[in-house]
Amino acid sequence: MSPAGPGVRSRLRFLPRVGARNLGLLIALAVWLVFLRFTAPFYFNFDNYRVIGLQIAFIGIGALGTSLLMIGGNIDLSIGSMMAVCATAAALVARDIGVIPAVVAGIAVGGAIGLFNGLMVWRFKISPLIITLGMLAVLRGIAILMTSGYAVTGVPDQFKILGGSRIFGLQSPVWFLFLGFIVVGTYLHRTTTGRHIYALGSSRDAAQRVGINIRKMTTGLFLVNGLIIGLVGLLAASRLGTANPTFGVGFELEVITAVILGGVAFSGGEGSLGGVLIALVLIGNIRNGIIAVGLDSAWAQVANGALLVVAVAIDQVSQEQREKYRRLLAMRERTPQEVASTKPASPSKQD
Amino acid sequence: MVEVRSVSKYFGALQAVDQASLGVRAGEVLCLVGDNGAGKSTLIKVITGFHRPDEGEILVGGESYSSLTTLQARQLGIEAVYQDLALCDTLSASANVMLGQEPVRLKIGPVKFIDERQSAKRAGELIARVGAAVPDLQAKVARLSGGQRQAVAIARALVQAHRLVILDEPTAALGVAQTHASLALIRNVAQQGVGVVMISHSLEDVFRVADRIVVLRLGAVVLDTPASATNRREIVSAITGMDETVGAI
Ligand SMILES: Nc1ncnc2c1ncn2[C@@H]1O[C@H](COP(=O)(O)OP(=O)(O)O)[C@@H](O)[C@H]1O
Ligand SMILES: [Mg+2]
Numbered sequence: 001m002s003p004a005g006p007g008v009r010s011r012l013r014f015l016p017r018v019g020a021r022n023l024g025l026l027i028a029l030a031v032w033l034v035f036l037r038f039t040a041p042f043y044f045n046f047d048n049y050r051v052i053g054l055q056i057a058f059i060g061i062g063a064l065g066t067s068l069l070m071i072g073g074n075i076d077l078s079i080g081s082m083m084a085v086c087a088t089a090a091a092l093v094a095r096d097i098g099v100i101p102a103v104v105a106g107i108a109v110g111g112a113i114g115l116f117n118g119l120m121v122w123r124f125k126i127s128p129l130i131i132t133l134g135m136l137a138v139l140r141g142i143a144i145l146m147t148s149g150y151a152v153t154g155v156p157d158q159f160k161i162l163g164g165s166r167i168f169g170l171q172s173p174v175w176f177l178f179l180g181f182i183v184v185g186t187y188l189h190r191t192t193t194g195r196h197i198y199a200l201g202s203s204r205d206a207a208q209r210v211g212i213n214i215r216k217m218t219t220g221l222f223l224v225n226g227l228i229i230g231l232v233g234l235l236a237a238s239r240l241g242t243a244n245p246t247f248g249v250g251f252e253l254e255v256i257t258a259v260i261l262g263g264v265a266f267s268g269g270e271g272s273l274g275g276v277l278i279a280l281v282l283i284g285n286i287r288n289g290i291i292a293v294g295l296d297s298a299w300a301q302v303a304n305g306a307l308l309v310v311a312v313a314i315d316q317v318s319q320e321q322r323e324k325y326r327r328l329l330a331m332r333e334r335t336p337q338e339v340a341s342t343k344p345a346s347p348s349k350q351d
Numbered sequence: 352m353v354e355v356r357s358v359s360k361y362f363g364a365l366q367a368v369d370q371a372s373l374g375v376r377a378g379e380v381l382c383l384v385g386d387n388g389a390g391k392s393t394l395i396k397v398i399t400g401f402h403r404p405d406e407g408e409i410l411v412g413g414e415s416y417s418s419l420t421t422l423q424a425r426q427l428g429i430e431a432v433y434q435d436l437a438l439c440d441t442l443s444a445s446a447n448v449m450l451g452q453e454p455v456r457l458k459i460g461p462v463k464f465i466d467e468r469q470s471a472k473r474a475g476e477l478i479a480r481v482g483a484a485v486p487d488l489q490a491k492v493a494r495l496s497g498g499q500r501q502a503v504a505i506a507r508a509l510v511q512a513h514r515l516v517i518l519d520e521p522t523a524a525l526g527v528a529q530t531h532a533s534l535a536l537i538r539n540v541a542q543q544g545v546g547v548v549m550i551s552h553s554l555e556d557v558f559r560v561a562d563r564i565v566v567l568r569l570g571a572v573v574l575d576t577p578a579s580a581t582n583r584r585e586i587v588s589a590i591t592g593m594d595e596t597v598g599a600i
Contacts, residue, residue: 190464196451202440203438207439211422269440
């Protein structure tokens with residue numbers, strides 16, 4: 001049990017640490033803002049922040065669900081279409097039945113779809129990527145079928161309150177984002193269940209052996225993700241006073257980019273909501289800044305995709321560094337001197 | 352005291368365990384040896400509740416059971432540490448040791464807030480009890496050496512196991528120095544008053560640590576002896592089923 005020598009110590013710095021990762025994101029954000037300060041001076045005003053805040057809010061609330069799932073070792077790619085189905089369901093119910101039932105419907109439909117995805121992923125031990133990719137297409141089709149392809153209009157005005165009001169100058173989705181981060185963050189980082197979600201994503205075997213019900217937890221995480229996406233769809237329909245089956249195209253990509261860039265490991269068991277929040281602010285400023293400096297908005301899409309690739313690359317490189325470090329430790333455990341000094345098999349008491 | 356009596360286990364037509372009996376007292380290290388396929392893993396999985404025996408009984412603390420479930424075994428204080436250790440690499444040593452048994456600071460309905468300080472303290476005590484040195488309990492387990500990782504896994508088992516800790520090939524993946532440390536650690540576990548069953552292929556390790564040695568061959572117990580009353584040659588011939596003079600050729 002020799003302590004790590006200087007060689008090993010210096011390698012330690014390469015290990016991914018949430019702190020270092022967040023610092024990197026903050027530096028990138030600072031550099032970008034300084035750049036904008038000189039190229040787009042009008043960027044810095046409260047109205048623009050509100051626009052960014054609103055964009056971040058929808059992606060950010062969605063990121064809460066994906067963070068929970070991904071830390072628990074899973075993923076749901078169908079959230080973009082799921083959101084469209086929930087928004088459409090909420091708007092239809094609001095138009096034909098009533099506002100309170102619409103709120104319930106939007107969230108409940110999300111929960112039901114999420115649970116369904118979870119049960120499928122649990123039952124068929126195929127990659128959740130494939131199953132939920134299929135669901136992405138299925139749900140998009142269903143959203144279109146629900147309205148014959150048209151937008152849902154004619155919702156009562158009270159339906160627009162939930163997503164459309166401002167409290168202390170901030171739009172309600174932004175408040176939902178703050179509230180969501182505090183509640184989910186506390187749950188994830190402070191409670192036993194939160195700890196067990198990390199354990200599940202880190203090693204299903206370990207989680208199961210200490211008595212964590214991994215089936216209940218896996219399907220539960222998909223359910224919670226569905227409820228959260230239901231809320232996103234509901235807020236979107238309420239804010240715009242309409243729902244369109246094309247809502248949320250590419251939403252899953254934006255959410256996953258934020259989550260991975262924020263330091264949640266694609267392989268599970270790692271990451272914090274604080275990092276995701278910083279990543280969201282960075283993404284929001286990059287998308288808006290690109291337009292503010294006068295570039296075509298298509299560049300915002302390019303930037304978004306590039307960020308995802310960069311985020312995954314960082315994730316992969318940190319995993320590889322860790323592997324290298326592990327091998328180094330394993331080798332140090334059997335230094336040549338040690339092996340030589342004990343080689344003449346210590347005489348056993350018999351023979 | 353944990354005991355199995357005349358336990359048999361069939362997989363279809365194959366009899367993996369044949370009328371096997373053995374008992375482990377508190378504070379005793381029992382080493383289970385035998386050739387590949389002798390039924391060692393199957394027998395311990397009967398004790399940990401993974402397999403339901405077809406015949407025989409399991410006695411724990413004076414109670415007789417025809418079979419155990421994994422949950423029952425854990426509740427009775429029986430824990431196994433497998434060769435892969437099953438640790439959460441992305442969690443700290445202290446989180447791993449206390450996993451599933453986190454001390455709770457505040458409970459609001461089903462929501463339980465972890466008492467991190469208490470958690471670190473108890474994890475530290477448990478690791479100290481097995482006599483291992485893990486310098487930083489808050490460091491991720493991925494950064495620990497093989498021996499330290501094993502200490503964490505055994506400490507985790509000790510959180511639950513007040514009766515019996517079962518170790519399947521604990522030293523197979525360790526270097527020479529780590530093996531010495533690991534065997535010392537296993538003795539420490541027994542000194543806590545917990546019974547230990549260790550499966551091993553290394554007779555050298557077995558003779559270093561065992562109080563009792565049980566040899567399985569083709570599912571049956573062919574030798575059950577205090578370690579001080581036997582020698583390597585007798586064990587080898589029991590394992591192979593060959594007369595020692597034949598073995599010597
Ligand atoms: N789940 C199983 N299904 C069928 N056969 C099994 C199973 N587990 C073990 N066996 C068989 O039972 C015998 C004993 O295996 P095992 O207990 O793993 O031996 P050991 O651990 O001593 O090497 C072997 O012949 C093995 O192939
Ligand atoms: Mg085996």
